[in-house]
Amino acid sequence: MISISEAIQLVLARVRSGPSGSVEMSAACGSTLAEDLRAEADVPGFRNSQMDGFAVRAADLSGASAKEPVLLRAGKTVAAGTGAPGHLDPGVAIPIMTGAALPDGADAVVPVEDTRSAEASIEFTSSPEVDAFVRQPGMDLRRGETVLRRGRVLRPADIGLLASLGRENVLRTVPPRVAILGTGDELVEVGKPLGFGQIHDSNAYVLAAAAADAGAVPTRLGMIPDDPGALEEAFGGATGYDLVLSTGGVSVGKFDYVKEVLDGLGVDRLFWKVAQKPGKPVTFGQHSDGALFFGLPGNPVSAMVCFELYVAPAIRAILGQSGVFRPTIGVTLGEDLKTTTRFEELVRCKRRLEGDQIIVHRAGSQNSGALHSLSHADCLVISPPGRGELSSGERMQALDLTAASGFSAEHPFS
Numbered sequence: 001m002i003s004i005s006e007a008i009q010l011v012l013a014r015v016r017s018g019p020s021g022s023v024e025m026s027a028a029c030g031s032t033l034a035e036d037l038r039a040e041a042d043v044p045g046f047r048n049s050q051m052d053g054f055a056v057r058a059a060d061l062s063g064a065s066a067k068e069p070v071l072l073r074a075g076k077t078v079a080a081g082t083g084a085p086g087h088l089d090p091g092v093a094i095p096i097m098t099g100a101a102l103p104d105g106a107d108a109v110v111p112v113e114d115t116r117s118a119e120a121s122i123e124f125t126s127s128p129e130v131d132a133f134v135r136q137p138g139m140d141l142r143r144g145e146t147v148l149r150r151g152r153v154l155r156p157a158d159i160g161l162l163a164s165l166g167r168e169n170v171l172r173t174v175p176p177r178v179a180i181l182g183t184g185d186e187l188v189e190v191g192k193p194l195g196f197g198q199i200h201d202s203n204a205y206v207l208a209a210a211a212a213d214a215g216a217v218p219t220r221l222g223m224i225p226d227d228p229g230a231l232e233e234a235f236g237g238a239t240g241y242d243l244v245l246s247t248g249g250v251s252v253g254k255f256d257y258v259k260e261v262l263d264g265l266g267v268d269r270l271f272w273k274v275a276q277k278p279g280k281p282v283t284f285g286q287h288s289d290g291a292l293f294f295g296l297p298g299n300p301v302s303a304m305v306c307f308e309l310y311v312a313p314a315i316r317a318i319l320g321q322s323g324v325f326r327p328t329i330g331v332t333l334g335e336d337l338k339t340t341t342r343f344e345e346l347v348r349c350k351r352r353l354e355g356d357q358i359i360v361h362r363a364g365s366q367n368s369g370a371l372h373s374l375s376h377a378d379c380l381v382i383s384p385p386g387r388g389e390l391s392s393g394e395r396m397q398a399l400d401l402t403a404a405s406g407f408s409a410e411h412p413f414s
Contacts, residue, residue: 001273001274001275001280002271002273002274002275003274003275003344003413003414004274004275004276004309004344004411004413005411005413005414006271007271007274007282007284007309007310008309008310008313008411008413010270010271010284011270011284011292011310011313011314012313012314012317012324014270014286014292015292015314015317015318016290016318017173017317017318017319017320018173018174018175018176018242018318018319018320019173019174020034020035020171020172020173020174021171021172021174022169022170022171022172023169023170023171023172024168024169025159025162025163025167025168025169025170028154028159028162028170028172029154029155029156029158029159030153030154030215031153031154031170031172031173031175032151032152032153032154032172032173032215032319032320032321033148033149033150033151033152033154033170033171033172033173034150034171034172034173034320035150035170035171036146036148036149036150037146037147037148037149037162037165037167037170038144038145038146038147039141039142039143039144039145039147039165040143040165040166041143041165041166042137042138042141042142042143043138043139043140043141043164043165044135044137044138044139044140045137046101046137047101047102047134047135047136047137048080048099048100048101048102048134048135049096049097049098049099049100049102049109049133049134049135050098050109050133050134050135051098051109051111051112051133052096052097052098052111052112053095053096053109053110053111053112053114053115053133054072054093054094054095054096054109054110054112054115054122054124055078055085055088055093055094055096055102055103055106055108055109056072056088056093056094056106056107056108056109056110056124056128057088057090057105057106057107057108058107058108058127058128058129058130058132060072060090060091060093061108061110061124061126061127061128062127063127064124064125064126064127065125065126065127066125066126069116069123069124069125070123070124071121071122071123071124072091072092072093072121072122072124073091073092073093073120073121073122074092074093074094074095074117074120074121074122075088075089075092075093075094075095076094076095077094077095077096077097078094078095078096078097078100078101078103079097079100080097080098080099080100081099081100082100083101084101085100085101085102085103086103086104087103087104087105088103088104088105088106089105093110093122093124094106096109102134107130107131107134108128108129108130108131108132108133108134109128109132109133109134110124110126110128110132110133111133114126140164141161141164141165147161147162147165148161148162150320151319151320151321151322153215153321153405154170154172155405173318173319173320175215175216175217175319176215176216176217176242176243176315176318176319177216177217177219177240177241177242177243178208178211178216178217178218178219178241178242178243178244178245178315179218179219179221179238179241179243179244179245180204180207180208180211180218180219180220180221180245180246180247181221181222181223181224181234181235181238181244181245181246181247182201182203182204182222182223182224182246182247182248183223183224183225183226183231183246183247183248183249183258183298184223184224184225184226184248184249184298185225185226186198186199187199187200187201187223188200188201188223189201189223190202190205201223202300202371203247203248203296203298203300203303204220204223204247205220206300206303206304206371207245207247207296207303207304207307208220210304210307210308210311210312211243211245211307211311211315214311214312214315214316215315215316215319215321216242216243216315219241221234221237221238222234224246226249226256226257227257228257228260228261231249231257231258231261232261232264232265235261235262235265235293236265238291239289239291241291242290242291242292242318243291243292243293243294243311243314243315244291244292244293244294245294245296245307245311246258246293246294246295246296247296247297247298247303248296248297248298249295249298250272250281250282250283250295250296250297250298251281251297251298258283258295259272259283259295262283262285262293262295265287266287266288267285267286267287267293268285268286268287268288269283269284269285270284270285270286271283271284272284272295275342275343275344275385276305276309276343276344276345276346277339277340277342277343277344277345277346278297278299278301278302278305278346278366278368279296279297279302279303279305279306279309279368280297280302280343281297281302282294282295282296282297282302282306282310283295284310292314294306294310294311296311297368299368299369300368300369300371300374301348301367301368301369301370301371301373301374302368304371304374305346305374305380308326308380308399308401312324312326313325313411316407321407322409323406323407323408323409324407324408324409325407325408325409325410325411325412326399326400326401326403326407326408327399327400327403327406327407327408328382328397328398328399328400328408328412329351329358329379329397329398329400330358330395330396330397330398331349331351331358331359331360331379331381331395331396331397331398332357332358332359332360332393332394332395332396333359333360333381333390333391333392333393333394333395333396334359334360334361334392335361335362335392336389336390336391336392337362337381337383337389337390338388338389339383339387339388339389339390340383340385340388341385341386341387341388342385343385344382344383344384344385344413344414345382345383346380346381346382346383346399347362347366347380347381347383348362348363348364348366348373348374348376348377348380349361349362349363349377349378349379349380349381349398350362350363350376350377350378350379351378351379351398360379360381360396360398363376363377363378364376377401378400378401378402379398379399379400379401379402380398380399380401381396381397381398382396382397382398382399382412382413383396384414397412399412
């Protein structure tokens with residue numbers, strides 16, 4: 001039996017970066033960049049107004065105040081997108097809209113709120129600084145500047161940034177394809193009635209959702225009975241996928257055939273059993289075609305914890321992301337927690353902020369079949385082996401299950 005840290009290293013040692021391909025900007029959100037992106041022009045490319053107001057020469061309004069306002073003659077209004085605005089003569093204030101180009105000679109903008117209008121003139125009650133409310137060329141991005149780096153997961157704001165540069169397509173890492181198989185005679189498809197002793201195949205759905213959330217493209221291949229021949233046919237047919245996930249059939253029961261079937265199909269088994277709770281009976285190997293095979297436990301919480309520890313980091317590594325592990329947060333226990341002394345345990349907890357401390361309590365039953373508590377948990381407190389009990393008030397580290405970004409290049413396990 002190996003440690004979580006050793007298992008993680010064995011998985012990531014077999015990961016290879018995925019191929020890259022072009023994707024349209026409209027479909028690029030959530031993609032992982034496969035290139036560094038640089039600005040090919042300044043953004044904005046011209047001086048423009050930050051406010052609806054008046055383009056002025058700051059020197060014309062020197063000394064203006066509420067007691068001694070200055071009157072300037074009103075010029076022709078300049079709207080955004082109307083082309084070159086011409087020249088601003090001394091003693092003139094040109095009405096200007098937000099985003100419109102400043103006329104030559106103008107060096108400040110005075111907001112409408114700071115003026116009073118007469119028929120042919122504008123009364124100014126304050127003296128602006130040079131460049132007040134003026135956006136300079138390159139204020140947002142300068143030509144040649146690295147805008148986004150390879151390995152970044154594109155967010156909505158990134159899409160807008162790239163669109164401002166006129167990009168129609170970007171180069172992304174092609175999302176890995178993930179096959180998901182459930183094993184067990186007790187499984188029934190969601191939507192069908194249950195017979196006595198049967199359960200719905202929730203693992204297929206939760207793993208598909210988790211794979212998609214990690215950036216992969218999942219495919220559910222159905223449920224396989226506890227029969228070596230059926231398992232061999234199902235696994236043998238899972239070709240063309242980058243990762244193959246199965247649930248159940250990896251422990252020591254009479255009908256747990258998955259390990260032996262994978263061995264027979266030429267999958268090089270790297271480990272079986274990890275010193276962790278939940279999720280000890282997990283197996284991992286690699287086929288000669290490069291596909292990664294994960295035999296996850298059948299209990300839903302165990303399957304999901306193993307996914308978080310091993311599968312999700314593998315997916316992020318294939319995508320070329322520099323941070324592949326969920327970030328950790330420092331937490332303070334709000335209650336005593338009994339844990340196993342034999343393994344590292346990941347305790348499902350809920351947290352709340354009290355002052356400057358994050359206080360955590362159990363999210364519910366820690367049984368490996370209690371998916372409800374994992375659904376309500378927002379962190380997994382890491383209990384090291386050999387402890388047996390964690391005390392209220394103790395400071396611990398926990399995996400942040402709510403993190404959507406800020407993933408770490410280092411795992412937190414000893």
